[in-house]
Amino acid sequence: MGRRSSVYKLPKSIKTELDQRIIENYDSQLALKRWLDKKGFNISKSALGRYCQKVDFETKRFRSVGISPKTYLKYKKQLERLGYLLTLNFLAENEIRQLKEIDEIKKSILEGS
Numbered sequence: 001m002g003r004r005s006s007v008y009k010l011p012k013s014i015k016t017e018l019d020q021r022i023i024e025n026y027d028s029q030l031a032l033k034r035w036l037d038k039k040g041f042n043i044s045k046s047a048l049g050r051y052c053q054k055v056d057f058e059t060k061r062f063r064s065v066g067i068s069p070k071t072y073l074k075y076k077k078q079l080e081r082l083g084y085l086l087t088l089n090f091l092a093e094n095e096i097r098q099l100k101e102i103d104e105i106k107k108s109i110l111e112g113s
Contacts, residue, residue: 006043007051014039019076022055023069 010018018036021027027035029045029052036043062072 005047005051006041007047010036010041010043014041016073018051019055020073022052023059023073 007015007018014036018032021032021035029049032052033043033045033048036048059069059072063069
C-alpha cells in the first residue's frame with residue numbers, strides 16, 4: 001500500500017476549509033495550491049488534484065441521494081463510512097446473487113444428466 005497523502009496530514013481546521021473551498025467551487029486547484037502554500041503547507045499539485053477528485057466524487061454521490069454539500073461537510077466522516085459500508089453491502093449482494101446463479105446452473109446441469 002502507498003503512503004498516506006500529504007493532504008490528510010493537514011491540521012483539521014485547514015482541511016475543513018479546504019473541503020469547503022472544493023465543495024463550493026470557491027477556487028481552482030491552482031488557487032487552492034497557492035492558498036495552501038501561503039499558509040505554509042507544501043502539498044504537491046498531483047496530491048491536491050487527487051484529493052479534489054475524491055471530494056468532488058463523494059459530494060456528487062451524496063448529492064445524488066439528496067444530501068446537500070453543507071450536510072456533507074458537517075457529517076463528512078460519518079457519510080464516508082456509510083458510503084464505504086454501502087459499497088461493501090452492494091458487493092456482498094452481488095456475490096450472493098452470483099453464487100445463487102452458480103447453484104442454479106449446477107442444478108440444471110445435474111437435472112439434465
